[in-house]
Amino acid sequence: MSVFLMAALSIIVFVGLQGAWHGLQGSLNSYLTENHLPNYWIQGSYITKDDKNKLKAISGIKKVRSGTRLQVNQDKHHLIIDSFQKPLIKLHRVKGDKYNSQSSNGIWINKEYARDHSLKIGDNLSVTYVNQKFHLKVKGIIQSPSRIYFTGTQEFIAPNYANYGYAYVSPKALKKVFNYRGPQNIVEIDGKHKNFRKEIEKIFGARLLTYYNQQTLPDVSTATERVGEIKNLSYLFSFIFLLLAILAMYTTIRRLITSQTEEIATLKALGFSSFKIQIHYASFGLLVGGLGTIIGALVAPLISWYVLSSQKSMFSLPNWQVSYSFSAWMVMILVILICIFSAYLAARSGSKGLPAIYLRGIEETKARKIWLEHWKNFWKHLPYSGRWAVRDAFINRTRTLMGIIGVAGGMMLTIAGIGMPQSMTHLVDKAYSTDFSYNKRLYVNNYESYRKSHPQAKQWVQISQAHFSPDDGYNRLLIVVNKGDYVNMKTTTGGDIQNGGLYVTHGFAKRAGIKKGDNLKVKTFGSNKQYSFKVKGIIATETNQGAYITAHTWQKAKGFYQPTTLLVG
Template structure:
């Protein structure tokens, strides 16, 4: 009991004496566990939100698009061992803007009404952007087949509700309108009172709920093969919303093995350095405890408890703070890109939290035991003396130089001792090198810590540089158009010629896009096929002479290399081709070939347009000429892509903040330990007449040398870490063209060096507080 009471008092005294070092240990542990538990919570929170949303809306497993669903098709789908429901789908307009119109009363893939009631419901993000609310009057445009002809119909409607639609959860594609069958028939009756319109006449989609999606998809393809009525069939793996959301969950889970691991490793190095220094400072106390009869086990448990308990405290704080910080940072991105409700209170993963906190605390305790064990082995008398620095190469070289150098002349100036011919800067530098040589392990730990910080900074800058480089390469180097648009009118090219003659545009080029299945060596993939003519000047991709070019992301997915063969299948026709070249493209991905290979087969007619002055009026005029509302400027496409990859930018700024915090903790801890262990040296220098500035210079040299070494290593590791992080965080909309600007190297180095300098400046001002008499007292 008495021994426990003594150890507790000793612990309290050591806590008070070394409170700043202990605070740094708590801080570094908190940062590591904050990230780890934060990403665990973010993954779990997002996964729960996605599963809850798709379950409540009963998202379909298969969606079958047909030209028309007749009684024959209904009879077939009704015979399946699955839930099959019908609805009408058409590309239309909402107040003149392109929209997806759905008509049905299905329980599968049903809209989630968030305000109002069903009837005429509009995606809530679209409503917000267009100032539409429940009760607003809107105009819906759609092309309807009536009899043997098609009619462009406009119907007035009153919005009855706002919704989220599971198949258009992604905000960029969420211009969706869902109309109940009764409401549609009512609207149509008002428009055409003399025609009895039945919604079932317009059915062209089947939404299916099944547990055997792959087998049923194959069966449906075989059943309707060759009859021309089946347009396409896709499952969840090819639906945009589930695909992207599953990708977000996977990316968040993979992030657990990147940043938290880096911070954990750096924290282990900091803990090792700190515990090592503290235990060596406690040699006298350890010797006293041994002399008083305390057992080796009691002493080891006492000092192991410091590391374990401190890291347990830091880990506990991080485990509580992390799930509130990281998920809420990522929540901003998720709600920007997706129409998805994320819980305000994040999910906590008990097992993950216990694992993270327990691992860090256990590591700290083990490190403390390993360091303390060497001291405990010594005799009490030996422990009560200061440790003698081990001889090493640096010290031997230093001694030889000192012997050869002429001793400075000792003189007295204005009541103080001085040395004639002394070079203070050189002496400060030699003292810094000497201190590094005496503590090589601690110096190495510091270099590793700074390396991790600078590598994280480089990664943060590299993320932004890579995204910008990908967009700049796409829109300003590989493709030099200003506006892209599809068109479906026969007089489009004549109107473009007229606009070119009037000076409204500079030039335009037309091409076709085909949606086909590419069959490669390792996989199949639905791809866009760009059918170029001979004289394409707005792209650097060369398809002349029958060349077949493929974007790298598609080629890697299919397992193809240059010279390999693959097949393009359109359902009715197949083309076996040889891959001529693989190119790195960011946004425009697919297969690029010459029109001679395909001829004038059916495809989406599109155009690239170059113009000096791009205005809304010009876009409207191009839309009118093309008969669509889909003309898009490069500026709008850039903004759209940036919105899609906003999580990447959020990660960039989060990384910067945590990297700077980590560098501050590492450098603060080192500087504090440096001053505490060199109080005798500093006091000696003050007695000899050295001013505060000269003493601080030696401390500055030491930290700056270590920071410089760590900065160089971090700059080297910056690109590989950027590549690793972005390769884990791939997004469907963009293929990353990895790049780091030279100025990013400069910024990262300056941030590290300036942080180091600022911390040393703060500590340099505290040198006057060192008591020379107490510091120079003998240990005995």
């Protein structure tokens, strides 16, 4: 029964998780390929025709498409609207019409936002932009491959489709409905260049606001990284179950042979060779391992669908599929072979000898001193029952090893199963009760005006994308914090954020190799000036990765300070 369970669990875990990660990988790859996911995304204060020509001139760049991005409000909710004459990306149509760049009043809205707000084709959508209300007709419900894990802003770490959505309108509607006469401010780029990040910083300078590639855009990279996470889990847990199956089969067959010494002796006396007897006992491995594998293969698809369904609330994909690779069949065959081979080895070591020896019914075991007995002061203080137990453990090493691995593996699974939800809950509580204790965030357009009219407002925060040097290839956040009671995160040594330097988050510091006392260069997007600060501490936080600095230190270094976020109790 133990071998059957271990074989079945090995297949259930490995094949079940493989169906999830391989299916998710296949769904992602087909979706991103069919819908032409760009390689780079740029947002600037404005984009000129000269900028596009310079981008096209970079080696390896194939296509450049520019457009306009606006953020509007819809009944206290936020919509990010993009407008392209001919988008590089191909939008997946869920319902309604395809995106039409000639539509004068239509809007194409993302599936999740439409679902959470009960929007249907033909509905009139009222949005507010620069304190004016405009009306658009819902022409289509779409999904974008560049927004699979859409959070609305880099400050958030999980999707919130009820409050943040994205949409597309035509340039014609942008001018006619919104009366927008401003410049284009976003670019989608197809192609590859070794050091594209450096090239665009030269082209745009202080006008560069954001830069992403497929690896650094969280809306895409989070989904692709999830494939690797599930894949690693499948290998980890399957290895434990396979190891237990080997040990269980080996010890079970050894015990079976010990209990059937007379039968083995009779068979050998009748002329049966040792090889035939070994094959007979090896068939137990085929039977039990085969049954376990079949049951595991039948149950595995249920696990695959369960794991995939747990991802549907986070990722926006048009199609979800369970898919298996050739390695699933290889593992099934491997489990059966392991059971057969371990049973054969046990039978081989237990069926050698003359029939007369087996008929005595006594299995000779060579006893010898173990290495602990040389420590006489230790050994003589052990009770007799303790010495017996220790000697027995060292003589029956396989059985002892099976017990250790079985208990260790079971304990690991138990602690992981109970501990993971508790750990996640702890991290959420720590982030939003201890590190940040505010109740609301207000986004303010004019800092100076608001500060004068509301002098009691204290905890201001300025959040900017920045290029750090050294870094880990990502544009991280630089968070400038004013005095207040709502940002209370601690360093790894238990200290507070103080004046006089920069505080780097633990995840960013680990990936970029940054240590306390290092000098870190910072260049915020929207500025040409590079600043240098000493790293005063490493912050233990699980939320936004980047660096924190006090407003006093930032202003003293002549940094641009005009925060737009106010934390409120």
